[in-house]
Amino acid sequence: MMLQTSLAIPCTCFQLRKLTRTVTRFYDQRLLAQAGLKNTQFSLLSHVLQLSLPMARLAAEMGMERTTLTRNLRPMIEAGWIELQAGGDPRQRIVAITAAGREVQRAARPAWRAAQKELEALLGAQAVAGLHGNIEHALACLTEFLDGN
Amino acid sequence: MMLQTSLAIPCTCFQLRKLTRTVTRFYDQRLLAQAGLKNTQFSLLSHVLQLSLPMARLAAEMGMERTTLTRNLRPMIEAGWIELQAGGDPRQRIVAITAAGREVQRAARPAWRAAQKELEALLGAQAVAGLHGNIEHALACLTEFLDGN
């Protein structure tokens, strides 16, 4: 019924969090229902499927705190989708996908694709492309800033 | 040093979550350091400062699950920044800001403004405005869809 008070708060962080909450629920309702995993886990599997990396490197790649990755990995290791392999440096733990993980990712792909397509139909392909462009630009600026301390 | 593997995952949900994580850390490092509260809490205070609402209504306004609001409110009620008032309907709980909450919000405002300005300087005012436009369009489409079931 669209009765919005429109307390438009011009905080970029809040606006981003609000949209992200909404979009995450949208994907998870579709992904979890059909494939039994959250979008966060699907994203992690998709990354590791393409390339095995040590923890810190993977965390940086995904724009998350190193310790967050440790926690997110736990249920996926318990599920047998991910394993930690030793690197040349005995301190290093290489995050790798298992055969079971590969299968789960493959099985979830149609549900992810459907969610993505449904979102694009809802917002318009143009708008989604524009959003992606904005996001990539923001991430590029921020990582450059953060990497250079 | 910008050595990016660029595993560009074209998942809108992942991209949004990645940027939101990064931006949230950016704000929280500035807000928490100077004002002792997280951006989530600052946003909540800012909303309730403008308008007291029953729980479900406020949750919808902020694009969050009703039960999430319950949990987020707890530490703020314990801190004495927020109180729940009885509505005409005895089931209803009106979320209201206290004098202490008003003061905390006021004290945090400069740190928030500085973070927001710093982000705009980093990304460019144009880019931030564009991002906000994209976010609002997406939220409008999604809430229309979700409200109409």
Place this chain on the structure above:
DNA sequence: CAAAAATAGGTGTAGCTACACTATAATGTA
């Protein structure tokens, strides 16, 4: 009016997120 349906909100459980701090191993330097 009594039973059914709808509305408002909380709890159990579980995963996501990050800071401060810790442990261990590799590297650099006196």
Place this chain on the structure above:
DNA sequence: TACATTATAGTGTAGCTACACCTATTTTTG
């Protein structure tokens, strides 16, 4: 070579998020 520094990863704590399920009150309806 011994010691300090750096690099890699984990833990304690605490807040954010949401689904499934529950309670209580109001409204609807037979």
